Amino acid sequence: EVQLLESGGGLVQSGGSLRLSCAASGFTFSNYAMSWVRQAPGKGLEWVSGISGSGGTTHYTDSMKGRFTISRDNFKKTLYLQMNSLRADDTAVYYCAKGPTTSFCWPHYWGQGTLVTVSS
């Protein structure tokens, strides 16, 4: 059974940094691309970033490029999102998602999310 467990969320001041983690189990982690998706309170879903199975290819939504960095450790079966220069509008539930193949990162399975709150 695919399981994705996000952690690392919490309260951070504007301008601060936070690193989210997503521990994966139930599948061969290195064989699948992964994504981060977020949902701000009362808003729709927003794709943040994706990474290939090897970690060699990454994609970002323009508004987060340069502030957020996606990475993965295939030995630890963990996906990361380093978030810097956080702003109030980054407040959201952040979801980790598994893609269907090593290259395609669109969500196939989702975690339950971790809440990030940025205070201004």
Place this chain on the structure above:
Amino acid sequence: ETTLTQSPAFMSATPGDKVNISCKASQDIDDDLNWYLQRPGEAAIFIIQEATTLVPGISPRFSGSGYGTDFTLTINNIESEDAAYYFCLQHDNFPLTFGQGTKVEIK
């Protein structure tokens, strides 16, 4: 960037109803569109891939149609367990984008 316009934002249905949710893309995305549902407090579930293909294990009461820019999720004979937030996703181009979602309430 491809914008997905999803409607309605909210709907209330009676058990047994047939429900349609629309997702319109701002440009041609072929059939690169998925549908998901999310119940409160639970992880999202992938239900339709490539616009029309039912994901294995998902109830056949769900179906998808459309190609290009206009897509529809249909729920036949809706049941109480179908109360959820439904959303579409396009994966034709980066950045991936979502519809704004539809909250379905069962009376």
